Amino acid sequence: MHMPAHPVLQYRWAVRESRDGKVLVYYGLRNPPHHQETVLPLPDSLAETLAGLDGSAALDRLPETVRESEEFLRLVAQGIVVDKQDQRQPSTADHKRTCTRCVADDHLLPGLEFDARGVCAFCQCYELAEQEGGSAGPRNTVDDAALLSIAAANRDSRFDVMVLCTGGKDSTYLLWYLAKKLGLRVLAASWNMPYTNDTCRRNIRRSLELLPDVELVERTLPINVIREAMRSQFGQVGMPCLCPTVAHVLFFPLAAQERIPVVMQGVEEVQLAVMSYVMRNLQGGNGKVPPAPPSIREQTLQFLGMTASPPEPANPFSLTAEFIRYQSSIRKVLDPIYRPLDRFLARAKQDASAFVPQFLRLKTNALYGSWRAATDLMHKEMDWKMPPGQKSLLHTSCRLEKVKDYCQNMRFRNMRTTAFPQSIVEVSAGVYFGLLSREEALREVEALGYHHEPEVMAELLGDLRISEEDRHSHGETTYSLCDCAPGCRE
Numbered sequence: 001m002h003m004p005a006h007p008v009l010q011y012r013w014a015v016r017e018s019r020d021g022k023v024l025v026y027y028g029l030r031n032p033p034h035h036q037e038t039v040l041p042l043p044d045s046l047a048e049t050l051a052g053l054d055g056s057a058a059l060d061r062l063p064e065t066v067r068e069s070e071e072f073l074r075l076v077a078q079g080i081v082v083d084k085q086d087q088r089q090p091s092t093a094d095h096k097r098t099c100t101r102c103v104a105d106d107h108l109l110p111g112l113e114f115d116a117r118g119v120c121a122f123c124q125c126y127e128l129a130e131q132e133g134g135s136a137g138p139r140n141t142v143d144d145a146a147l148l149s150i151a152a153a154n155r156d157s158r159f160d161v162m163v164l165c166t167g168g169k170d171s172t173y174l175l176w177y178l179a180k181k182l183g184l185r186v187l188a189a190s191w192n193m194p195y196t197n198d199t200c201r202r203n204i205r206r207s208l209e210l211l212p213d214v215e216l217v218e219r220t221l222p223i224n225v226i227r228e229a230m231r232s233q234f235g236q237v238g239m240p241c242l243c244p245t246v247a248h249v250l251f252f253p254l255a256a257q258e259r260i261p262v263v264m265q266g267v268e269e270v271q272l273a274v275m276s277y278v279m280r281n282l283q284g285g286n287g288k289v290p291p292a293p294p295s296i297r298e299q300t301l302q303f304l305g306m307t308a309s310p311p312e313p314a315n316p317f318s319l320t321a322e323f324i325r326y327q328s329s330i331r332k333v334l335d336p337i338y339r340p341l342d343r344f345l346a347r348a349k350q351d352a353s354a355f356v357p358q359f360l361r362l363k364t365n366a367l368y369g370s371w372r373a374a375t376d377l378m379h380k381e382m383d384w385k386m387p388p389g390q391k392s393l394l395h396t397s398c399r400l401e402k403v404k405d406y407c408q409n410m411r412f413r414n415m416r417t418t419a420f421p422q423s424i425v426e427v428s429a430g431v432y433f434g435l436l437s438r439e440e441a442l443r444e445v446e447a448l449g450y451h452h453e454p455e456v457m458a459e460l461l462g463d464l465r466i467s468e469e470d471r472h473s474h475g476e477t478t479y480s481l482c483d484c485a486p487g488c489r490e
Helices: 044-051 070-077 121-132 144-153 169-181 198-210 223-237 245-257 269-278 296-308 321-333 335-350 364-368 371-382 401-413 422-432 438-447 456-463 477-481
Strands: 007-009 013-018 021-026 039-041 081-083 161-164 186-191 215-219 262-265
Touching (some): 021 044, 070 081, 169 186, 169 198, 215 245, 223 321, 245 262, 245 321, 245 335, 269 364, 269 422, 296 321, 364 371, 401 422, 401 477, 422 438
Parallel strands (some): 161 186, 161 262
16 A cells, blocks of 8 residues: 555545534545445544645655554555545546547546446446346336236326326326327426426427327416526525426325325436436345335435435435435425425325335336437427527426536536536446447537536526625625635535
8 A cells, every 4th residue: 555645635625523523535436346435434633634734744744643553554545545646636617538438528528437448437327227126226126017907907096197297308208108109198397497498398298189189287386486586496406496396295185185006207327327327226235235225105205305304314425315405405494395295295104005105217218219209209209399509318398407507517626515417427338338339428518508607597697686796695696606716615
């Protein structure tokens, strides 16, 4: 083991304070088998020493009890504490490392590690899951036979499935697939969010004309309520987004009331790549056998319980902590709309026989073939239109997608969250799983909102009454709209 002459923490590692004491946090993705080891507890003495490492002090200037401790030596062995000259420097748009299998790079994903082949840690996680087989991918996916069997047994509802739809590519495909290809009785449910683009609103209307047996239910919330909620979200979690949580809150109680056996939404498998592959078997590990997956009913109730009553994150720096904070923040600002969901969950908890719709997903990797093929099919079958100026095939329904991209990217870059920017991970996973070529993916990446503040941001900030001064003072907003110096990341 090579001991560093002038030790420093490797790039993207930082000492943080948690409710259980000091921890060492990695803002990136490590190579397997260490990909889930990103929050490491620290003794106070070691934490104090690590927090002060700047490469100016020689190794022998460190306290002997620290430099000879088992914990310190383990950090050196894993390359977490390195010599000053071996500390990685931030990548740039012109000087970065890109995965040889997908298009993930260490500029858009600072802290992304690569193996000797040049394969990124995400692709290594996908490879590992495939080698292990079994439960790779989202757990609640369903095939045609299962859906048809559920529909055949359905005697209690006018509908076999509720589809949460936006008019985007994925939810339009879902409507077509279920209603036309499988012949199921579909209730389309749409939350008419103010920033849904007009093209996708028209796509929904056209879907109803082409699928005349599909029924639509639509809900809105008062625009002032939405804007106040989005302003609050910006300050609390650094992003204005309310979707898709509001749709879940509004429509799951309706599905239960109508006794619709299945609820589905247009979310691709690759959009769940982190949960399905990076965090896969998280409760196992270290040679332990992971627990058996819960039933679909239990999965649905767990998901809705997390939506309605998000717990305090056990680990505030975990990959799930940002999701929990996001859910909790929406609950606080939109509490009145949760009442029907609360009553539904209370009944389901008290009565094991209470009706609970199953929350299921299509196996989109296999069904789509490619994003282009799925899009072309929707053009042909549903006269689906791409929003004007839209270049990316990934997210096509909301005018604020680039705002979400930009905020997620800035918060991750500023080491304010360990949650990875979503779209670059999804595009890269799309390449790995054959949904688009590397060349197509590089064009997708260029179309994402990572590279500069999107034009729609000014309109949004005006709508939400977030001033220029608020950029630097409105809670978490500053980490989403400003490229912060290291000192303001604490």
